[in-house]
Amino acid sequence: MITREQIPAVLDHPVYDDHGNKIGDANHVYFDDTTGQPEWVSIRTGLFGTKESFVPIHDATVAGDHLEVPYAKDQVKEAPNVDVDAGGHLSENEEHRLYEHYGIDWDAAWQQTGGTPAAAERTGEDTRTRADDAMTRPDDAMTRSEERMHVGVERRATGRARLRKYVVTEEVQQTVPVRHEEVVVEREPITEENRDAALSGPDITEAEHEVTLHEERPVTRTETVPVERVRLGTEERVEEESVGGEIRKERIETEVSGEAGEIDETGETGERRR
Structure with a gap:
């Protein structure tokens, strides 16, 4: 159990859970009005220590420069919200909810203390500067x-970007010259040069002669060639924003x-x- 003499070594010092995880820094110690023993410690948690969570202190131990409590970090941070500025006292309802959260027998604890809620007798700088004489004379100062x-800043996701490749079909027009053959009838008169060839056959007969016509037709083929590479990257830009509160x-x-x-x-x- 934490004693009154150990309070200055607890306040504003780290508090760790039963697995060695830091929960936050001790801010207030609440004493039982009847027994005068430390009963609760409030721990600054959340972003920049803006939230305070209560945890029982009677099973806590001081180890070096920090306090260790037999409760998990998540259990402490999920403790019922209690207003630490409400007169420096815990109400009966607030203590009841805290006892239930940590699985402590409320009826037994309530009867043991005579039915009195815990009170924050000393906090912060007052304990450190007046720890020696706080027990011997009343404190007539007002804090x-x-x-x-x-x-501060926090990093959060604002969107996602991705590359997606898909295929489109385009019509391509290109002009290419093509050739074809046509039949041409050639006639030549009988001359001395071709008379022998003309008289080499029979006089009167039937005959046929044919030629094969050709033409060119356009044909296409495709080939796949790489044209460029594309990748996604990010770059940071710094802007000034005003924050008010x-x-x-x-x-x-x-x-x-x-x-x-x-x-x-x-x-x-x-x-x-x-």
Whole structure:
């Protein structure tokens, strides 16, 4: 069990689960109002530590510079949401939901503590700076806190691109010269040069003579040749974007002789009319 003397060594230090996975950093320690023993620790989780998850501390151990709890990281991060700013106390309903989430017997634990919810007696810097004398004198100081905005970037998928090859058919026209043969009747008169050839046959007879005609016709063939290579790549472009958000700040007022002043972040007090 964690003792009060170990609280300064726990706050703002890493918290690990039972498998050695870091859950986050311890932010608050809640004590039981009756027994005065540490009962819960809130852990900053989520993006930039913007979420706090509660986990029982009575079975936790301090190992070196970190705290180890006997619960899995996912179980802690999925714990019921509890408002840590609600007066520094856990309500009966909040503790009931937390006990059920971690499988702890609510009735037995409630009777053991006398029916009192846990309270955050000390948090953050107050514990570290006043750990020695917090048990001997009442704390008459008031802590003023404010939220700070941390801006980061996250990488997410915005779309997908792919290459797909498909086949299309195009009509191609090309002109090519073709040749063909036609019948031409040639007549020549009888001359001294061809008289012997003309009289070499019978005088009167029937005869036939034929020739074969030829023509050219266009034919096509195709061949596949590579023409280019295409691939997908990515390139990064940097753009400036403005990010806005709301942060809360606490203000402290003091009343002196009926006049009120407001203490700002620098600690200076100014008059203000009521």
